[in-house]
Amino acid sequence: xxxxxxxxxxxxxxxxxxxxxxxxxxxxxxxxxxxxxxxxxxxxxxxxxxxxxxxxxxxxxxxxxxxxxxxxxxxxxxxxxxxxxxxxxxxxxxxxxxxxxxxxxxxxxxxxxxxxxxxxxxxxxxxxxxxxxxxxxxxxxxxxxxxxxxxxxxxxxxxxxxxxxxxxxxxxxxxxxxxxxxxxxxxxxxxxxxxxxxxxxxxxxxxxxxxxxxxxxxxxxxxxxxxxxxxxxxxxxxxxxxxxxxxxxxxxxxxxxxxxxxxxxxxxxxxxxxxxxxxxxxxxxxxxxxxxxxxxxxxxxxxxxxxxxxxxxxxxxxxxxxxxxxxxxxxxxxxxxxxxxxxxxxxxxxxxxxxxxxxxxxxxxxxxxxxxxxxxxxxxxxxxxxxxxxxxxxxxxxxxxxxxxxxxxxxxxxxxxxxxxxxxxxxxxxxxxxxxxxxxxxxxxxxxxxxxxxxxxxxxxxxxxxxxxxxxxxxxxxxxxxxxxxxxxxxxxxxxxxxxxxxxxxxxxxxxxxxxxxxxxx
RNA sequence: CGGGCCGUAGCACAGCUUGGUAGUGCGCUUGAAUGGGGUUCAAGAGGUCCCGGGUUCGAAUCCCGGCGGCCCGACCA
Numbered sequence: 001x002x003x004x005x006x007x008x009x010x011x012x013x014x015x016x017x018x019x020x021x022x023x024x025x026x027x028x029x030x031x032x033x034x035x036x037x038x039x040x041x042x043x044x045x046x047x048x049x050x051x052x053x054x055x056x057x058x059x060x061x062x063x064x065x066x067x068x069x070x071x072x073x074x075x076x077x078x079x080x081x082x083x084x085x086x087x088x089x090x091x092x093x094x095x096x097x098x099x100x101x102x103x104x105x106x107x108x109x110x111x112x113x114x115x116x117x118x119x120x121x122x123x124x125x126x127x128x129x130x131x132x133x134x135x136x137x138x139x140x141x142x143x144x145x146x147x148x149x150x151x152x153x154x155x156x157x158x159x160x161x162x163x164x165x166x167x168x169x170x171x172x173x174x175x176x177x178x179x180x181x182x183x184x185x186x187x188x189x190x191x192x193x194x195x196x197x198x199x200x201x202x203x204x205x206x207x208x209x210x211x212x213x214x215x216x217x218x219x220x221x222x223x224x225x226x227x228x229x230x231x232x233x234x235x236x237x238x239x240x241x242x243x244x245x246x247x248x249x250x251x252x253x254x255x256x257x258x259x260x261x262x263x264x265x266x267x268x269x270x271x272x273x274x275x276x277x278x279x280x281x282x283x284x285x286x287x288x289x290x291x292x293x294x295x296x297x298x299x300x301x302x303x304x305x306x307x308x309x310x311x312x313x314x315x316x317x318x319x320x321x322x323x324x325x326x327x328x329x330x331x332x333x334x335x336x337x338x339x340x341x342x343x344x345x346x347x348x349x350x351x352x353x354x355x356x357x358x359x360x361x362x363x364x365x366x367x368x369x370x371x372x373x374x375x376x377x378x379x380x381x382x383x384x385x386x387x388x389x390x391x392x393x394x395x396x397x398x399x400x401x402x403x404x405x406x407x408x409x410x411x412x413x414x415x416x417x418x419x420x421x422x423x424x425x426x427x428x429x430x431x432x433x434x435x436x437x438x439x440x441x442x443x444x445x446x447x448x449x450x451x452x453x454x455x456x457x458x459x460x461x462x463x464x465x466x467x468x469x470x471x472x473x474x475x476x477x478x479x480x481x482x483x484x485x486x487x488x489x490x491x492x493x494x495x496x497x498x499x500x501x502x503x504x505x506x507x508x509x510x511x512x513x514x515x516x517x518x519x520x521x522x
Numbered sequence: 523c524g525g526g527c528c529g530u531a532g533c534a535c536a537g538c539u540u541g542g543u544a545g546u547g548c549g550c551u552u553g554a555a556u557g558g559g560g561u562u563c564a565a566g567a568g569g570u571c572c573c574g575g576g577u578u579c580g581a582a583u584c585c586c587g588g589c590g591g592c593c594c595g596a597c598c599a
Contacts, residue, residue, distance in 0.1 A: 020560080049591090104597070141599080172599065175523095182599085235599080255599080292599085327557045368559030375560095386558060396558070407558085 019306035020376050029250040029465060030178075036300055037179050039376040040309040050177040050184030054293070057377060058180075060317030061296055062187065066167065068219050068314065069189065069291065072211045078163040078191060083145050085169075086136035091144035094269035098143065101236025105173040106137040107184075138171040143237065143262070143288055146192045147270030154194055154284055156275050161204070162194040162284075180297030181254075181522055188292035194272055194284040198263065201285035202240075205261040208289040209242040212257035220295065221312040221430035222246045222302050223438055224256050225469075225517055227494030232481050235288075239263040245493040245517060247438045248301035251468040253493040253519035256298050259289035303430055309378030310400050312430050313351070313423040320346055320419065321374045322360045325386030336362060339385050342395065342412060351420045375404060380426050383415070401426045401433075441468030444515070448506045455488045455520065469493070469519050473512035475505035483507070484518070493517045 021035045037043055042058030045051075054062065070080070086109060092099045111128035139145070146164070154162060171185045191208060195201040209226060216222045224244035234241040238260035246256045267273070267283040276282050303310040313319055324339040326332040343358045350356070361370050374382055384396040384407075394409045399422065410418070445451045454470055457463035467490075474480060474492065484490050484507070500514020 101599085105599085170599095174599090175597070186599095258599080290599090294599090323558090325558055368557095369561085371558090372560050384558060388558080405559090 020308050020372055021306050024306040025249055026465065032306075033297075033301060034179065036304045036308055036376075040378060042296070042309075043179050045177075045179065048184075050174055052177075052179050052183050052185075054187075057317065058296060061299070061311070061315050062293055064315040064317065065219070065291075065295055066189070069211075069215055070165075070167075072215060073165050073189075073191065076163075076207060076211065078165045078193075080167065081164050082166055082168070083139075083142050083149065085139055087139050087142070087145045089135050089137055091148060091270075092137060094144060094147075095237045095266055097265075098237035098269075102140045102172070106140055107171050107173055109136040109138065139168070140170055140172045141288075141290075142166065142168070142170075142190055143192070143266050144270065147266045147272060147286070150192070150194050150267075150284070150286075151271040151273070154272050154274050157196050157277055160194060160196045160274060160284065161200060163191075163204075164193065165189055165191045178297075180293055180300070182294075186293045188290050191287070191289045193287045194267065195287070196274070196276075196285070198285045201263075201287050202261050205240065205242060205259050205287045205289070208287070209244070209257075209259035212259065212289070212291060213244045215291075216244055216246065216256055217431065219312065219314045220299050220302075221314075221427055221434060222256065222298065223431065223435045225494060225496055227496040227517065229258075229494060230478075230481060230492045230516075232478055233491065235260045237262065237265050238288075239265070243494050245519075246298055246302060247434075247441065247469060247519070248298065248522075249304075249437065250301070250465045251441045251519075253469065253517070253521040254294075254298050254301070255493070255521070256295060257289070257291040260287060262286045262288060302434055304378065307404055308376030310430065311378035311380060313380045313427045316378070316380050317357065318359045318377075318379050319351065319357045319423055320359075320381045320383060321379045322358065322383045322385060323370055323374070324360065324362060325384055328387065331387040331390070334390055335385060335387060336360075338390055342383070342385060342416070345416045346419055349416065349419050351423050356419060356423070375400065380423055381419070385412075397422075399426055401429050438469070443468060443470055445470045445472040446506060451506060451518075452488065455490050455518075467520055469517050471515045472518055473503040473505045473514070474516045475508050475510035475512055477508075480505065480507050488520075490518050490520055493519050493521060 021032055021039060023031050023035075025032050037058075040057060041055055042061070043052045043054045046053050073080075089108070092102065092106075110132055111130050112132055113128075113130040114126040115129040117127045146166070150162060153159060167187075167189050169185055169187050174182050174184050177183050193201070193204050195204060213224055213226045216224045224246040226242070226244050229235075229241040229243050235258065240261040242259045242261075244256045245253045248254055262285075264283040264285060266286050272284040272286065273281050274284055299312065299315070300309060303312065322339045322343055324335045326335050339360045339362070343360050346358045347355050361374070363370065371382065371384075378400055380400050382398045382400070389395055389412075392409075393411055393413075395412050395415050396407045396409050397415055398404070398407050443454060445454060451470060451472055455467045457466045470490075481492055495514070495516045502514065503512050504510070505512045
């Protein structure tokens with residue numbers, strides 16, 4: 001691409017690109033993603049390696065995700081709390097599988113101060129001093145330190161269930177960062193609960209799993225397949241891991257939220273013990289579940305198009321942007337006044353129990369620059385109001401889920417009356433669209449040949465977007481999973497719930513209890 | 523940690539082969555026009571050419587060493 005620009009820079013500048021984002025999804029999906037994030041002004045890379053700066057527009061989306069998820073947590077009886085960023089290394093060591101899973105990506109704090117060390121050239125270098133007797137890791141997750149707290153808080157069966165959630169940042173030293181999708185530091189929530197019986201803990205695990213599935217569908221307009229992880233993909237230290245797997249537009253899978261049944265592994269490790277109803281001592285049964293800023297990346301890859309971000313209205317920081325068209329100085333004041341009046345009327349309208357968020361963009365920018373900015377930001381509704389509309393009483397409305405030029409003129413009053421309805425319709429349409437995309441790219445597969453063909457690009461040199469979700473049988477062994485992963489980089493994303501029909505594993509000819517979902521993944 | 527590529531203005535890059543005044547586009551500032559679609563014109567600001575050493579009258583350019591980044595692989599909530 002850069003070569004083309006070098007060869008013919010003038011032509012490239014004069015030809016207005018057909019799409020706001022280049023390259024397009026088909027041309028280069030990963031690069032398209034980066035450009036969407038940048039064009040929407042959501043986040044940027046920081047000078048701290050692997051970490052991002054989340055800018056107001058991106059953080060606004062996160063705040064809405066946070067706010068709405070939190071309601072579900074509260075509704076299901078959870079309370080928020082906060083635990084330390086730094087975890088003593090000895091805590092991690094308590095659970096063997098857990099420490100093994102996270103050891104390779106821990107940032108370690110070994111010192112507690114800096115000392116000035118004069119250099120030969122006269123400058124001063126600050127070097128770590130005050131070595132800690134026991135190092136800390138910056139939390140990659142908080143099971144161990146929350147477990148230690150739970151051990152203090154839980155004495156009796158009367159203290160159970162203990163239902164806690166924390167909103168926090170965590171750090172996992174990633175080798176290959178990508179904005180929102182995989183960064184060294186990210187924001188998330190982690191729920192941690194302790195229960196009296198395994199049944200109760202499992203019910204909790206499944207309940208929160210259901211909350212995630214519902215949240216994705218109703219708030220992010222993403223249909224996800226709920227199911228269980230195989231042993232190979234399980235959370236380190238968990239007995240069961242449940243996932244919601246979404247498909248994004250390059251047809252890969254992304255894990256959009258996980259809920260773990262931890263059995264007594266972590267309560268043994270942390271000493272979460274309680275006196276039972278019949279006076280015995282027993283270890284508690286714990287769960288944990290989390291959803292992160294990765295959801296923002298998921299939303300982008302699920303809904304954005306070649307003109308930039310497309311936000312589901314429920315998580316759009318601004319629902320309606322009003323663009324005053326002020327071609328002549330004489331009419332300028334009247335147009336702005338009408339725009340403000342329209343904004344005020346819209347703010348009286350309720351959408352999902354809160355006022356519609358409206359912004360009047362009065363910046364003195366020329367032409368369609370402003371309009372394109374809002375397109376790239378993914379605002380659900382754009383409304384133009386100009387001198388001609390003052391006379392006709394109309395406004396020009398464009399939905400972000402429709403083509404850029406699909407402008408509809410509506411009487412101003414009618415638009416106000418229908419604004420909430422339009423937002424519901426956009427939300428609905430995005431979900432339907434994503435659902436259709438997933439269905440079109442999900443295939444029931446019976447043979448090994450068909451399977452390998454499905455996941456092999458036609459053009460080896462420059463792989464096109466290919467594959468999708470494959471529903472195929474599996475004999476339940478780790479060996480098969482391993483083999484497929486080595487051959488195709490395809491893994492089992494989940495074992496879906498529901499009555500699975502038995503069949504034959506296409507890779508081994510052995511019996512299979514049910515079909516599982518295979519895909520390449522993020 | 524292995525293989526490849528690259529460090530020049532806020533961003534994207536040209537210039538390096540063949541050493542000789544630091545460039546282009548976007549963005550930014552100011553002014554004017556324009557105004558239902560990514561607008562135009564004019565003026566302007568902005569650089570330790572990654573760092574250190576060497577060769578040379580002279581280094582962004584050549585040589586040596588270092589540091590940093592990107593991509594592919596490996597690893598992976």
